[in-house]
Amino acid sequence: MKIQRIDVFQKTYTMSAGKFVISGGKVSASQDSTIVRIETDNGLVGWGEQCVFSPGYLVAHGEGARAALTLLAPAVIGMNPATPELVYEVMEKTMKGHYYAKAVIDIACWDLFGQSTKMSVSDLLGGTHRTQIPLYAPISMASPQEMKDDCVKWKSQGYKRFQMKVGGDYETDLKRVEACMSVLDGAEKVIFDANGNWTQHEAVQIVAALDGLKIYIEQPCATMEESARVKARARHPFILDESLLTSGDVLRAHEMNAMDAVMLKISRFGGITPVKKARDLSMALGLALTVEDSGGGDIVTAAMAHLSASTPERFFMNGFFTGSMVKERVTEWGCKNSGGLGELPTGAGLGITVDEEILGKPIYTYA
Secondary structure, three states: OEEEEEEEEEEEEEEEEEEEEEEEHHHOOOOEEEEEEEEOOOOEEEEEEEEEOOOOOOOOOHHHHHHHHHHHHHHOOOOOOOOOOOOHHHHHHOOOOOOHHHHHHHHHHHHHHHHHHHHHHHHHOOOOOOOOEEEEEEOOOHHHHHHHHHHHHHHHOOOEEEEEEOOOOHHHHHHHHHHHOOOOOOOOOOOOEOOOOHHHHHHHHHHHHHOOOOOOEEEEOOOOHHHHHOOOOOOEEEOOOOOOOHHHHHHHHHHHOOOOOOEEEEEOOOOOHHHHHHHHHHHOOOOEEEEEEEOOOHHHHHHHHHHHHHOOOEEEEEOOOHHHHHOOOOOOOOOOOOEEEEEEOOEOOOOEOOOHHOOOOOOOEEO
8 A cells, every 4th residue: 555646635624612711811703624535546535733822822823834835745646645653753853843734645544554454543543442532621811701601511511521711811820710710510520731931930829729629730831840859839730832842851740740641742743653752651540541633624523533532541531522612513523522532533544534525625635
């Protein structure tokens, strides 16, 4: 089996809630997604996707991904997609960095790997531990009352896990926490995520004020060094997200006792291949984890589902379906979820069928 053709598509998504806000004034109302279709010489078709929440959030840009693919896509023509490590090695030799662009091809290769072996990606990743994935409800940064109302809404839909966006001024953030906690009795996991926007002195004060609450603190400060200093004075479990770019970062953060759990984003690490390594390392270090991405639709969400499904129960923290935050659907699966549980796509590979008419004509084709 060899890659004989790669089509590149651009897809714009709109947020179901109109917009989603995180700290630092970062807002996403629409998202620019890059989708690839890889066809093999034996007639199989695999799909991959990378989508940025906002160019101001992580080091990723839609046009940048598509520009990088002008080098990466031709380099892997003729390769066997069922050997993702070898494909990744060629991408690394072709272009340094730009892992978010490599993620698109890598996801599609895993899809083809599964189809060629008649196995699901979750089974290829070690085995399927769950077909119903407990999801957290994302609560956009807003006024304390608005965030409280959102918590009530998601809770009424059956959600038991919540991630609230904070990272503003001290007084307002404390009011946000108080408002949300007032309606989250019975919740299984409650996370307050500053997305790295607190300075160290702000984080120390806020975490001290929250002492005694059964909550998780996620990425309080921009760097793992700052977060480690805050964690040393806290009794809450800490999660790191934006500080982690590689498996080496996971190890370094663990050595400085900066976290108790990790948030691994597929596009930031560069696809399923590097995320699997980081996930397995995290488990070996005893760290709980969530695998997700910052943006995207059905395709990247299917990859998230398979990584979540293949994570052992002891280390599984939460699932998340980023595709459920956008209006547009490109598959029949459509990020199916109900009552706070996401459905794992069934079938070989990613287990999805993409409606190619929705995508239209590719903007680039490599063969």
